Amino acid sequence: MSDRAQSSLTNLARIGFSRLDAAAGQLDELSELVGVDREVLLADAASAADPDEALAGLLRIALRRSEVVSTVLQDPHGRRVAWRLLGASCGFADFYLRRPDQLARLIEAGRRLPSTAELRRVMHSAVGADADGFAASGDDSAWIGLRVEYRAQLAEIASYDLMSADPVAVVHEVSAALADAAGAVLDASLAIARTKALGKGGFGGFPREEIAQTRLAILGMGKCGARELNYVSDVDVIFVGEAAPGSELAESRAIEIATRLAIQTMRGIDGIEAEPPLWEVDPNLRPEGKQGALVRTLESHLAYYDRWAKSWEFQALLKARPIAGDIALGEAYVAATQPLVWSSSGREDFVDSAQKMRERVMEHIPAADVPHQVKLGPGGIRDIEFAVQLLQLVHGRTDEAIRVPATLRAIPALDDGGYIGRAEAKVFDRDYRVLRLIEHRLQLVGLSRTHLMPRTEDGLRVLARATGLAESASGMTAVWEDIKREVREIHVRLFYRPLLGAVARLPQDEGSLTEDQARDRLAAIGFREPAVALRHIAAITSGLSRKAVIQRTLMPVMLRMFADGADPDYGLVVFRRISERLGETPWFLRMLRDSSGAAERLTRLLSTSRYAGELMEWIPESVAWLDSDEQMRPRSAAALEEEARAIRTRHENLEDAMRAVRALRRREMLRAAMGAVLGATTVEQVADALTTITDVTLRATLRAVQRAVVPDEDVSLDFSIVGMGRYGGSELGFGSDADVLFIYRPENVEPHRAEQHAGRIVAELRRVSEDFRLPLELDADLRPEGRKGPIVRSLDAYAEYYRRWSGSWEAQALLRARGVAGSHKLLEAFMRLADDVRYSPSPDAQAVREIKRIKARVENERVTSRMDPTRHLKLGPGGLSDVEWLVQLLQLQHAHEIPALRTTSTLGGLDAAVEAELITEEDAELLRAAWILASRLRSANTLLTGQTSDLLPTDRRRLEGIGRILEYPPHSATQVEQDWLGTARRARKVFDRLFYG
Structure with a gap:
């Protein structure tokens, strides 16, 4: 050189x-x-x-x-x-x-930051928004253009940030600009959503005047609400909707329109398009979280906060700010909720619950990430924010000067009020800015959401240069360690200050002795929040009405019954809500008083299953079913099909028909849940019931959609839905997705038009089947080519694909294919095609090796290092996947010669394999036991928590609750765990020997 x-x-x-x-x-x-x-x-x-x-x-x-x-x-x-x-x-x-x-x-x-007004003007211009808030176009291209403009503005902000001589000093300005940009893009996305809601040719849309009369406010929460947003962060929002004053628009109609607008607004920002998503719009801070209505009126919000909200929800409201949509409505929301925020610290155990919340956040950080977590770890961003917010909420009851949403404004306000020392305030202010700068630079690298410090020397060196905080990797590490130590020390001193609890405590309204005795008694029998329980009891039993007299008679007995459940506090809360919803209905309390088992069943159900409890709140009349074993048993497929077909004759409008279909599904899912929790149905009966409900729902939905989408001249178009996976095998559990394939056949319709109609049918099926209260996920990922393949194909296209390209995994997937909805002739033709693929002569050795390789890869990739594989009910050793893959391998190898193996049922296939002497009865029994227990545990976990998870929990209370649902005796958490681990271990030995051997 x-x-x-x-x-x-x-x-x-x-x-x-x-x-x-x-x-x-x-x-x-x-x-x-x-x-x-x-x-x-x-x-x-x-x-x-x-x-x-x-x-x-x-x-x-x-x-x-x-x-x-x-x-x-x-x-x-x-x-x-x-x-x-x-x-x-x-x-x-x-x-x-x-x-x-x-x-x-x-x-x-990079010369200056764009102002709030400029950002809004630019985003509106990008979508051609008019004075009424409608965009020039409702096409997806409008959202793509909006995303491009947002990223261009993001580059403007980042350029200013990076060109600044003192980036630590401008953190607040930059964060505010990022929040303003997010608000502007949400407002512009809402404009596109309004135009899109008009529909095309009047189909599926709302009249322009009704949309114009619908008020929708978007409240920014968290960092966006406080104008302290990151470069890449979820944007937490709450939607508030109502009809415009003086309009004739019904409230229900306004909420329906506002919900459509909210959904489309979010999709325009975080949906998959040619230009990548910007960030996730997260509406889960709304009342009742994911289970709650996406859009509520202001009155409905206030009713919820007045009655049901938890302390952390008031803490979240501290940062609420209108950022898009109807700003006046948003300001009214803030004005109405702020008094609730600043009185919330007087709630029982408020300080203790806030402290425990912070501890729970830290407990959920993977151990390997704790030393590197800028946001959630000890000495990180959250330590400062939690300490500042707790001080604000406790002392802000009487001091309006500290009622500010932004952390960097709250710190000096707390300093001025004497609630925090000047030295502590100075350290918090500086360290918070530095931590946020580090967070910003980390997220800028890939424009991705991350909060982890680099673990390589090169990564630390680049971060040091990007922030200007150090000159080397080791210098950057030293800065990071110093900040963590300083922040954690101050956090512990402030956050766990003993005085906070005393300041927060309200004077007692009742005689202390009586209340203390009552609280002690409730705590002794199992209530975790006895003071809260007392308030609910008082609300239920107060007054001189007949209803109150009966409730006072029932309550002592029912409290003991609630205490026998996994979560007596939750059971009591839901019981109160149901009682209030049923009002003065005479049969309700009379049934509880006079029926031999209704009260016991109700208390057991509500204190054991959040899944059932949440549905019962919306279908309170279901309490009547508890008086009869017959009414808790799943209804027959014929009866449900008859009811679903009647919906078609009663409702011409697609949206009206779908409301009725969703109501039918919610009601029957609740009936199935009741039977499962109360032991009225077996796991096989539950699977049959859930499959039948899904079949009926999809058939009714498809009929309504086809009627709305396909014009009269093209009604000869054939369209069908094929069930796959556990759905195809009629093996659904609570919380399961519905795996499906979509198929069409032109039948005298011009092919291009047929393809367009089929695409619209699928799009509408997925849209109208959405149910925020009880999600129904139509998962088409088992289609040819997976997610990369067309979501709907013609029968001929399927035949061509399977003839030329299909691999062993697709033949395996078809083993559980079952026609569920649509044209019977088309389904018969597809099933003949499927039979030729799945029941072809035995696969060669290479195909068998490929199946085994895929199985091993699925285990390695989908059971992450953060999971304990032995607790994974689906993919872990001895779990559902082991049994299903073994049965499917036997089917692929032998179903061509053994017709009995041609079944979509896992257990049916296992029985056929025993009959054909492909597997011994002893081995089959071990596999069957594991499959049944995993299915029961999975469903029980969903019934208990209302959330879907494939992991057996480690929390003892949750294990105890699962045991109650599965009819174990009290205090059986350890037994539940040991039963699963032992059953799975024995099944895995059989699997390893038969599948890999």
């Missing part, structure tokens, strides 16, 4: 390049492409956090559009911005590679 070349490489190393030979070549190539001298290009390279990435990004873009890159790099300011931005973010390099024309905007970027 010549001295000159060596000198050049030395200069590159001094500037900060690490891949010296590659950089030298890339510089020469870039210089030639853009017509800028090599030395000029390098003049600003030292300011880049990662010069190698910046250079590689510029070259990639120049290879696509050299003239745009040339224009930027020939401008001194543009060149400086380009090095800093692309050196800090390969994510922006990817953006400019997709959208090279946007790069030219860097010439003017």
Whole structure:
């Protein structure tokens, strides 16, 4: 190497390049492409956090559009911005590679931050929003354009941030601009949603005047509400809707429209399009979380907060701010909820619950991540935020000066009020800014949501250069460790201050002795929040009415019954809600008083199953079923089908028909849940019931959608749905998705029109089957080519694909294919096609090896290091997957010669394998026991918590609750755990021997 070349490489190393030979070549190539001298290009390279990435990004873009890159790099300011931005973010390099024309905007970027008004104006202009809040187009292309403009504005903000001489000092400004940009993009997305809600040709839409009369406010929560947002973060929101004052629009209609607008607004931002999603819009801070209505009126919100909200929900409301939509309605929401926020610390055990919440957050961090967690770990961002918010909520009851949402504004306010020492305030202020700067730089790298410090020396070196906090990787580590220590020490001192509990405690309204005795008694029998329980009891039993007299008679007995359940506190809460919903209904309390088992069943159900309890709140009349074993048994398929077909004759409108279908499904799912929890049905009966309910729901939905979507001249189009996976095998559990395939056949319809109709049918099926109260996920991932393949195909296309391309896994997937809805002739034709694939002659040795390899890969990839595989009921050793894959392998190998193996049922296939002497009865019994127990545990976990999980919990209370549902005796948490681990271990030995051996 010549001295000159060596000198050049030395200069590159001094500037900060690490891949010296590659950089030298890339510089020469870039210089030639853009017509800028090599030395000029390098003049600003030292300011880049990662010069190698910046250079590689510029070259990639120049290879696509050299003239745009040339224009930027020939401008001194543009060149400086380009090095800093692309050196800090390969994510922006990817953006400019997709959208090279946007790069030219860097010439003017970084000089100042866009204002709130400018951001809103730019986003509205990007979608052509008019004065009434409607966009020029409701097509997906409008959202793509909005995403592009948002990222261009994000680059403006990032450029200002990166060009700042003191990035720590501008953290608050930058965070506020990011929050304003998020609000602006939500407002513009809402404008597109309004236009999209008009529908095409009047189909599926709402009249313009009704949309205009619908008020929808979007409240920013968390960091967005506080104007302290990150570069890439979930944006927490709450939706409030109502009819405009003076309009004739019914409240129910306004909420229906507002819900459609909210859904579309979110999808426009985080749905899959040509331009990647921006961030997730998270509405789960709303009342009742994921189970609650997406949009409520202001009155409904207030009723919930007045009666049911937990302490953490008031803490979340501290940061609520209207950011999009109807700002006046949003401001009314904030004005109405703020008094609740500042009185919330007087709730029983408020301080203790806040402290436990912080501890729970830390307990859920994977152990390997704790030392690297910038946000959630000890000494991280959350330590500062939790301490500041707790001080605000406790002392803010009487001091309005500290009622501010932003953490960086609250710290000096607490300092001024004397609630925090000046030295502590100074450290908190500085360290919070530094932590947020670190978080920002980490997220800029890939424009991705992350809160973990780099674990490599190169990563730490780049972070040090990006933040300006240190000059080396070791220096960056030292800064990080110092901040963690300082923050944690102050957090512990403030957050666990003994005085907080005393300040928060309200004077007692009743005689202390009586109340203490009552609380002690409730605590002794199992209530975890006896003071809260007392308030519910008082609400239920107070007054002189006949209802109150009966409740006072029943309550002592029912409290003991509640205490026998896994969660007596929850059972009591739901009982109160149901009592209030049923009002003065005479049969309710009379049944509880006089029926031999209704009260016991109700208390057991409500204190054992959140899944059932949440549904019962919305279907309170279901309490009547508890008086009769017959009414808790699943209804027959014929009866449900008759009711579903009647819906078609009663409701011409698609939306009305679907409301009726959803009501039918919720009601029958609740009936199945009741039977499962109260031991009235077996696991096989539950699977049959859930499958029947899903079949009937899909058939009714498909009939309604086809009637709405397919024009009269094309009604000969055949369309069908095939059940796959556990659904196809009639083996559904509570919380299971419905795996499906979609098929069509033109039948005298022009092929292109048939394809379009089929696509619209699928889109409408997925839209109208959505149920936020009881989700029904139509999962088509088992289709040919998986997620990459067309979501709907013609019968001929399926035949061609299976003839030419299908592999062993697709034949395996078809083993559980079952026609469930649509054209019978088309289903028969498809099942004949499926039979030829799944029951073909025995696969060759290579195909068998491939099946075994896929099984092993699924276990390794989907059971992550954070999971205990022995507790994974589906994919863990001895779980559902083991039994199902073994049976399916036997079917693939022998079903061609043994017709009895041609079944979609796992247990049916296992029985046939025993009959054919492919497996011994002893081995089959071990596999059968594991499969049944895993299915029962999985469903019981969903029934207990209302949430779906494949993991056997480690929490003893949850294990105890699962044991109650499975009819174990009290205090059987350990037995439940041991039964599963032992059963699974024995089944895995059989599986390993038969499947891999």
